[in-house]
Amino acid sequence: MTKREVDEVTGVETTGHEWDGIRELDNPMPRWWLWTWYATIAWALAYAIAYPAWPLISSSTSGMLEWSSRGAFWQENASVEAGRQSIIDAIKAKDVNEIAGDETLRQYAIAGGAAAFKVNCVQCHGSGAQGAPGFPNLNDDDWLWGGTLDDILLTIQHGVRFEEDDDTRMSQMPAYADVLEPQEIRDVAAYVVSLNGTPRDASHVPAGEQVFADNCAVCHGEDAKGIRDFGAPNLTDAIWFYGSGEDAIMRQVEHPQHGVMPAWGERLGDATVKQLAVYVHSLGGGE
Template sequence: MSEKHIDDVSGVETTGHEWDGIRELNNPLPRWWLWTFYATIVWAIGYMIAYPAIPLINGATPGMLGYSSRANVVADLADAKAEQGVLLEKVAATPIEEIASDPELLQFAIAGGSSAFKVNCAQCHGSGAAGSPGYPNLNDDDWIWGGTIDQIYLSIAHGIRYDGDEDTRVSEMPAFGDILEAEQINQVAAYVVSLSDTPADPSMVEPGQVVFAENCAACHGDNAEGLADFGAPRLSDGIWLKGSTEAQIVQQIRNPKHGVMPAWVDRLGEPTIKQLAVFVHTLGGGQ
C-alpha cells in the first residue's frame, strides 16, 4: 500500500490524483454543505412517507396525508363547473338577442363560444374563422344565410343541407350545364366576373347579363347582391366561396358544389349554440 502524500505548502493530505504535476487536496466538505445535504435526505424521506412517491405496479404509495393531485384537479373542475352553471342557466334563459345587453353575460358567452369554436368549428372554418375555399369566412360582411344573431343561431343549430335535421337550411343551385348552352354559361360567368373584376372577354358581359336576369336573378337578386332567404350568396363583391377565377365560376355554374354543415344543437346543447352564435356575431360583419 502506497504511503499517504502530504502537500508541502498546505500540509493537507492529497487524494492521490495528479494531473500534470498538480495534486488534488483531500479537504473535507464544508460543514454547512454537509448539514444541508443531510437535511435534504431527511426531507426526501419525510416527503416519501407523507405524499405519493414510490411507484407500484398499479399505482403508487398513497402517502400518510392522503394527498392526490388528480383529486385536486377533479375538485377544481367541479368548482369551475358549478360557478359556470349559474351563468349557463342564465344564457339558456335569456333570449339570444338580449345577451349583448348584459356585459357579464356577453363576456361569458364570447369566452364560451370561442372555446367551443376551437373544438368543434375550427377544423373547417379555421382557427381564426377565416375559412378556406368551400368553407365560409366568418370575419367578413358576406353572410349566405344572413348575419343577424338569430340567423347565425339557426345556421349553427340546424346546419346546412344536413339530412339529420328536418329544420336544416336547404338551398340547391341547379346544374346549369343541363339547362344552358356552354356559350351562355361562359357569358353569365363573364357578367358575374365583371361585377367585381374584368372578365377575359368584356364583349360577353352584356349577353351574360341577360342570361343572368332570366336564370339567376330569382335567387341571387337583380343586382346579384344575394338573398339570404334562399341561401344565395352575394356575387357583386370580391368575396368568393367556391373560387374566384372565371374558370372556377364557369365550373360552379355548370355543376355546382354544395357544402354541408351538421346541425349542432343536439350535440352541444342550446346554451353552447347561443354562445357560439354570440361569438361568431362578434367576429365582424354581423348585422
C-alpha cells in the same frame, strides 16, 4: 495497515492521492453539510411515502396523502366551474338578444365564444374567422343565411346541409352541365362577371342575362343580389366562395360545389352555441 502520510504544515493525514506533486488532505466533511445531506435523504423518504412516487407496471404508488396533480387540477377546475355556474345558468335562461343587451353576460359570452371558436371553428373559418375558399369570412357583412343574432344562432345550432339534423339550413344549386349548352354557360358567366367587373367578351352579356333570368333568378333574385331563404349568394359584390372570374363561375355553374357545416347544438350545448353566436356577431359583420 499502512500508516498514511501526515502533512507537515497542517498536521492532517493525506488520502494518499497526488497530482503533479499536490497531495490531497483527508479533512472531514463540514458538519453542516453532512446534516444537510442527511436531511435531504429524510425528506426524500418522507416524500416518497406521502406522495405518488414509485412507478409500477400500469400505475404508481398513490402515497399516504392520496394526492395527485391531476386530482388537484380537476378539483380546482370544478371550483372554477361552480363559480361560473350562475352566469352559465343566466345564459341558458335568456335568448341571444337579451344576452347581448346585458353587458356582463355579453362580455362573458364573447370571451367564452372566442374560446369555443378556437377549439371547434378555426379549422374551417380560420383563426381570425377570415374564412377560406369554400368557407365564409365571418368578419364581413355578407351573409348567406342572415347576420342577425338569431340567424347566426340558428346556423350554428343546426348547421348547413347537415343531413343528420332535420332543421339544418338546406340549399342545393343544381348542376347545369346537362341542362345548359356550353355556349349558354359561357354567356351566363360573362353576365355574372359584368355585375361587378369586366367580362372577357362583353358581347356575351345580353344572352347571358337572358339565361340568368330563365334559370338563376328564381334563387339569386332578379337583381342577382341573392335570396337568404335559399342561402343563395349575392352575385353583384366582390365576395366569392369558390373563386372569381369567368372560368371559376363556369365551373360552379356546370358542377357546383356544396359545403357542409356540422350542427353544433347537440354537440356543444345551448350555452356554448349562444356564446358562439354572440362572439361571431361581435366580429364586426353582424347585423
